[in-house]
Amino acid sequence: MKLSGLLPVFLLLWADRSSSGIQSHPKPSCRYPPSQWCRSLEIAIACNVQKQCMEVNATRSYQAVPPVSVTLYYESLCPACRVFITQQLFPTWTMLQDIMTVTLVPYGNAKELPSANSPFTCQHGEPECRGNMIEACIIQLTGHSAFQIIYCMESAADVLNAAQPCLQLYAPSVTWLSVDSCVKGSLGHQLMHANAVMTRALNPPHTHVPWVTFNGEYTEENEDKAMSSLFSSVCQLYKGVKPPACTGAPVRLNRGFC
Known part of the structure; x- marks a missing residue:
């Protein structure tokens, strides 16, 4: 089960829960950085954040946005x-x-x-x-x-x-x-x-x-x-929520034709 593309919304949700006193920190055994917590169901379970990832997945407004x-x-x-x-x-x-x-x-x-x-x-x-x-x-x-x-x-x-x-x-x-x-x-x-x-x-x-x-x-x-x-x-x-990779600076290359 794939849960990629959720990082920006998930981190916001996680920050909100943390600030309200609800603990959403991963287990000490979690070996993955926060950027990967919702990348797959297996990682979410290992880091004890599957509930938060599933909540974010259920509320995504860009689910139907075509590539x-x-x-x-x-x-x-x-x-x-x-x-x-x-x-x-x-x-x-x-x-x-x-x-x-x-x-x-x-x-x-x-x-x-x-x-x-x-x-x-x-x-x-x-x-x-x-x-x-x-x-x-x-x-x-x-x-x-x-x-x-x-x-x-x-x-x-x-x-x-x-x-x-x-x-x-x-x-x-x-x-x-x-x-x-x-x-x-x-x-x-x-x-x-x-x-x-x-x-x-x-x-x-x-x-x-x-x-x-x-x-x-x-x-x-x-x-x-x-x-x-x-x-x-x-x-x-892309009309949906931009993936983290899209925040990089553009690199211009020379063009050519045949």
Whole structure:
């Protein structure tokens, strides 16, 4: 049972109880700092604060607040896309995954052709088309582990050669044979066609990659903010109670496009 995201409200409640003479201090055996008391039911029990954590959980006004939906339209070998994924998107998701979701659409500036033998052309050549399809198949086959695998690939010196070891590292139950079969078979083409349809449906149409939408919408203002500090953008767009991580100072990074 997960009770994360309750620290600010819980500490306020704990302070109020302490000031009124009601003792809510953890047992001496509690080995966790206050910032972790409501992180899980097991910790709450160990620290003798489960009642307070459950009370806070029951009175949360932001329970139904949806997470910020971030969709990235990108290319597997685009240098600017790789920088955005490895330096901004993945680190932000690592810190804020409780208040954001990430959708990856590997296609970007590719073109879909009527040819049966070579139905796609890509900005950075055939290797990128293969990289796009590998990542599309990984997203389809590995589910929750997909983002970690793609981050592993995009942060490697050789994106394509990193695919198999990254898959083995983060999704050992999924065989490389299944990914290879997807890439070489009809499923890979179907997934790339679906990504092409999604990319062509963008309104306004994309003019470069990385192209980022928030909650399904694109604005130049949001893109400017995302490219300089995605972390701050997600914190600002989230409508619920901000997690403790959002209190940090923004860090601005250089932007780039393909």
